[in-house]
Amino acid sequence: MTHSMGYTPLSRRGFLRGSAATAGLVAMTLAGGLLSAPNGAWAFAPKTLKPETARVLVQMARDTYPHDRFSDAIYAQAVAGYDDKAATDAAFQALLEDGVADLNSRAKDGFGAGSYDRVGWEENRLSILRAIAEGPFFQAVRSDLVVSIYNNHAVWEILGYEGSSADKGGYIDRGFNDLDWV
Amino acid sequence: MSAPYDLNDDSVVVIIGSGAGGGTLGTELALKGIDTVILEAGARQEIEDFVNDEWESFGKIAWLDKRTTSGTWRVSKDFPNLPAWIVKAVGGSTIHWAGASLRFQEHEFKTATTYGPVEGANLLDWPLTLKEMEPYYDKAEFKMGVTRTNDIPGLPGNNNFKVMKAGADKLGYKECHTGRMAINSQPRDDRGSCQQIGFCFQGCKSGAKWSTLYAEIPKGEETGKLEVRPNSQVLRIEHDAKGKATGVVYADKDGNQHLQKARVVCVAGNSIESPRLLLNSASAQFPDGLANSSGQVGRNYMRHTTGSVYGVFEKPVHMYRGTTMAGIIQDEARFDPSRGFVGGYEFETLSLGVPFMAAFLDPGSWGRSFSSAMDDYANMAGMWIVGEDMPQESNAITLHPTEVDPFGLPIPNVNYDDHANDVAMRDHAYRQGAALYDAVGAVRTFPTPPYPSTHNLGTNRMSEKPRDGVVNRWGQTHDIANLFVSDGSQFTTGAAENPTLTIVALAIRQADHIAERMGQKTL
Numbered sequence: 001m002t003h004s005m006g007y008t009p010l011s012r013r014g015f016l017r018g019s020a021a022t023a024g025l026v027a028m029t030l031a032g033g034l035l036s037a038p039n040g041a042w043a044f045a046p047k048t049l050k051p052e053t054a055r056v057l058v059q060m061a062r063d064t065y066p067h068d069r070f071s072d073a074i075y076a077q078a079v080a081g082y083d084d085k086a087a088t089d090a091a092f093q094a095l096l097e098d099g100v101a102d103l104n105s106r107a108k109d110g111f112g113a114g115s116y117d118r119v120g121w122e123e124n125r126l127s128i129l130r131a132i133a134e135g136p137f138f139q140a141v142r143s144d145l146v147v148s149i150y151n152n153h154a155v156w157e158i159l160g161y162e163g164s165s166a167d168k169g170g171y172i173d174r175g176f177n178d179l180d181w182v
Numbered sequence: 183m184s185a186p187y188d189l190n191d192d193s194v195v196v197i198i199g200s201g202a203g204g205g206t207l208g209t210e211l212a213l214k215g216i217d218t219v220i221l222e223a224g225a226r227q228e229i230e231d232f233v234n235d236e237w238e239s240f241g242k243i244a245w246l247d248k249r250t251t252s253g254t255w256r257v258s259k260d261f262p263n264l265p266a267w268i269v270k271a272v273g274g275s276t277i278h279w280a281g282a283s284l285r286f287q288e289h290e291f292k293t294a295t296t297y298g299p300v301e302g303a304n305l306l307d308w309p310l311t312l313k314e315m316e317p318y319y320d321k322a323e324f325k326m327g328v329t330r331t332n333d334i335p336g337l338p339g340n341n342n343f344k345v346m347k348a349g350a351d352k353l354g355y356k357e358c359h360t361g362r363m364a365i366n367s368q369p370r371d372d373r374g375s376c377q378q379i380g381f382c383f384q385g386c387k388s389g390a391k392w393s394t395l396y397a398e399i400p401k402g403e404e405t406g407k408l409e410v411r412p413n414s415q416v417l418r419i420e421h422d423a424k425g426k427a428t429g430v431v432y433a434d435k436d437g438n439q440h441l442q443k444a445r446v447v448c449v450a451g452n453s454i455e456s457p458r459l460l461l462n463s464a465s466a467q468f469p470d471g472l473a474n475s476s477g478q479v480g481r482n483y484m485r486h487t488t489g490s491v492y493g494v495f496e497k498p499v500h501m502y503r504g505t506t507m508a509g510i511i512q513d514e515a516r517f518d519p520s521r522g523f524v525g526g527y528e529f530e531t532l533s534l535g536v537p538f539m540a541a542f543l544d545p546g547s548w549g550r551s552f553s554s555a556m557d558d559y560a561n562m563a564g565m566w567i568v569g570e571d572m573p574q575e576s577n578a579i580t581l582h583p584t585e586v587d588p589f590g591l592p593i594p595n596v597n598y599d600d601h602a603n604d605v606a607m608r609d610h611a612y613r614q615g616a617a618l619y620d621a622v623g624a625v626r627t628f629p630t631p632p633y634p635s636t637h638n639l640g641t642n643r644m645s646e647k648p649r650d651g652v653v654n655r656w657g658q659t660h661d662i663a664n665l666f667v668s669d670g671s672q673f674t675t676g677a678a679e680n681p682t683l684t685i686v687a688l689a690i691r692q693a694d695h696i697a698e699r700m701g702q703k704t705l
C-alpha cells in the first residue's frame with residue numbers, strides 16, 4: 001500500500017508490525033547474528049542487506065534522529081524493516097546498498113575511516129549526511145524513519161506518551177488536569 | 183430502518199457525501215418526510231472500529247486517493263500528495279473533527295465592505311447576514327449540544343488549557359475559556375459525557391463528540407426515509423437537454439458503475455471533491471463543467487491561515503491528556519487593521535501524539551534540534567492558530583492535465599499561495615503565541631508550519647450575482663435549479679472561526695428551503 005504523506009514508505013504493515021513487536025528484535029537471536037549489542041541484549045541478522053550495510057544504516061538512523069536515551073535496538077528495528085522491504089523490492093535494495101557505499105567512501109575520503117559508522121565524532125558524520133541530505137537515498141531513509149521510530153511503542157514510553165487511552169477509561173480519572181505548577 | 187431506494191426512483195433527493203453538510207442535510211430532509219439517498223464514497227465504520235492510534239486511524243479513515251499540489255504554500259513541499267487531512271467514511275470529517283463550534287462575527291459576512299479593497303484578494307460579501315443566520319445557528323447549537331450555549335456547561339480544562347489560560351492572563355487576554363464545543367460536558371441526546379480520552383481526532387470512542395455518523399444519520403434512518411449507501415463514489419452528475427440534473431453515476435466497492443436517478447442533487451463532498459465532481463461532469467452543453475458559467479468552480483480555495491505554537495516547559499504538561507481542543511483565546515479574532523492585516527484569528531489548544539508530532543512539528547527536519555524537541559514531548563504545551571485567509575482566484579482546485587484515478591477521471595490538483603495578509607497574520611500569531619508561553623516560563627517555543635488542510639472552503643462560493651460565484655443564498659447553483667451545494671465549498675469567505683457550525687447551520691437552512699420548494703412543486 002502506498003502512503004500518501006509524501007515520503008517513500010515501507011508497507012504500513014511493515015512499520016505497524018515493527019511497532020507492535022517492540023520486543024521482537026530482542027528475541028531475534030539467530031545463530032550467526034551479525035549485528036548485535038555488545039552486551040548481547042539484542043541481535044539482528046539481515047537477510048537481504050549486507051550486514052555491513054545494515055550496521056551503517058543503524059548508525060545513520062541514530063545520527064538522523066539522535067536520542068541518547070534510545071538503545072540501538074530501536075534504530076535496528078527500523079533497519080530490520082528496510083531489510084524486509086529490500087527482500088521484495090530490488091530497486092529499494094540497490095538504493096540502500098549504493099547509498100551506504102557512498103557514505104563509506106565519503107567516510108574514507110574525508111576522515112580516513114573504514115566505514116561511515118567508524119567515523120568517531122557525530123559532527124563529522126553529520127557533515128557527510130548534510131552533503132547528501134537532498135538526495136533520494138537520504139530522503140527515503142529519513143522520511144521512513146520519522147514514521148517508524150516515532151511509531152514505536154518503546155519510544156512512546158521513553159518520551160512519556162501514554163498511547164491508547166479509551167481502553168483505560170480515558171484520562172478523566174487519570175490526570176487530565178493534574179498539572180499544578182502554573 | 184433505512185429505506186432502500188430503487189436506482190430508477192427519480193423522486194429522491196440524492197446527496198453526495200455524508201459529512202457535516204451532507205449528513206446533516208440528509209437527516210433533516212428525512213425528518214421532514216422527504217425520500218433521501220446519501221451516496222458516500224467511504225465505508226461505514228462505527229465507534230467500535232475507531233482506534234486510539236494516530237497512524238493506524240489515518241490509514242483506516244483518511245481520504246488517501248491521490249491528489250497533487252502546487253503553489254508556494256509549505257504543505258506542497260512537505261506533503262505534495264496530501265493537501266488535505268480529511269475523512270473518507272460515513273460521517274466524513276466529523277469523525278476527525280475536534281468539535282470547536284463558533285459562530286461567525288457580523289462583519290465576517292461582509293468582508294468586501296468592511297475590509298475594503300485588498301490587493302490580490304477576491305473578497306466578496308456573503309448574500310447573507312448574521313441576523314438571517316442566527317435562528318439557524320440556534321438550531322445547529324442545540325442539535326450539536328454546543329457547550330456554553332443552551333445552558334450546557336463548559337468542559338473542564340485539561341493540562342494544556344491550564345498552560346494556555348495562565349499565559350493568556352499574563353498577556354492580558356480577556357476571552358479565554360474551554361471553548362464552545364460540540365462535545366457533551368454532561369450526558370445529552372442519548373450520548374454520554376466526555377471521558378477525556380484525548381483521541382478526538384481519531385474518532386471519539388465514547389460518542390461524547392457530535393458526529394453525523396452516530397448523532398444525525400441514525401435519526402434520519404429511523405424515519406425510513408433515508409438510505410445511506412456507503413462505498414459509493416460518485417463520478418459524474420448527469421443532466422437532460424433542458425439543463426436539469428437527472429441523476430448521478432457512481433462506482434460501488436467492486437468498481438461497478440450505477441446510475442441513481444434523482445429529483446434534486448446536492449453536492450457535499452468537501453471543498454476539493456465537490457468542485458472536482460462539477461468539473462468532471464462537463465458535457466457538450468456545459469463544456470466548462472456543471473454550474474460553472476461564472477468560471478468560479480474550484481476557485482477561491484481557502485484553508486484558514488493556520489500554524490501552531492508549541493512550548494517546552496521545565497515541568498511536565500502531558501498535553502495529550504483530555505479533550506484536544508477545549509481551550510480558546512478569542513481576543514485576536516477582532517477586525518483591527520492596526521495589527522498589519524485584515525481579518526482575525528483564534529488560538530485553540532491542540533495536541534498531537536508522538537507519531538504525528540514527529541511528522542508535523544517541523545516536517546523534513548532532522549538532527550538534534552528536532553530530536554531534542556521530541557525528547558521534551560512530555561513537557562510540551564500546544565495551540566493552534568486559525569484565522570481568516572484571503573480568497574484568491576488562483577488558489578484553486580483544477581483537474582490534473584495527465585493523471586487519472588482508477589475510474590479514468592482526472593485527479594484534483596490543489597494550488598495555493600499564501601497572500602501577504604495571511605503571512606502577516608501568521609507571523610503576528612507566532613509572536614503572540616511564543617510570548618504567551620514565554621510568560622509562563624517556556625524554555626523553548628516552536629513556530630510549527632501549517633498541517634495539511636483540515637478546513638477546506640470556498641471552491642463553489644455563494645454570491646448575490648451569478649457572475650461572481652457558483653451558488654445563491656440557498657446553496658442552489660445559479661445555473662441549474664435542482665443542483666445544490668451543501669458543504670463548506672459554499673463559503674464566500676472563511677472568517678476566523680472553525681467552519682463546521684456554519685456548515686451545519688447552512689445545511690439546516692437549506693433543508694427548509696428544499697422542502698418548501700418541493701412542496702410548492704417549484705423543484
Ligand SMILES: Cc1cc2nc3c(=O)[nH]c(=O)nc-3n(C[C@H](O)[C@H](O)[C@H](O)COP(=O)(O)OP(=O)(O)OC[C@H]3O[C@@H](n4cnc5c(N)ncnc54)[C@H](O)[C@@H]3O)c2cc1C
Binds near residue numbers: 223270278451507
Ligand atoms: C483533524 C480535524 C479536526 C477538525 N476540527 C474541527 C473543529 O474543531 N471545528 C470545526 O468547525 N471543524 C473542524 N474540522 C473541519 C470539519 O471536519 C470540516 O469542516 C467539516 O467536516 C466539513 O464538512 P463537509 O460536509 O464539507 O465535508 P466532510 O465532512 O469532509 O464530508 C465529505 C464527505 O463526502 C464524501 N465524498 C467526497 N467525494 C465523494 C464522491 N465523489 N462521492 C461520494 N462521496 C464523496 C467524503 O468521503 C466525506 O465523507 C476538523 C477537521 C479535521 C480533519
Ligand code: SF4
Binds near residue numbers: 170365376377379387
Ligand atoms: S476527549 Fe472527549 S471528545 Fe475527545 S475523544 Fe475523548 S471522550 Fe471523545
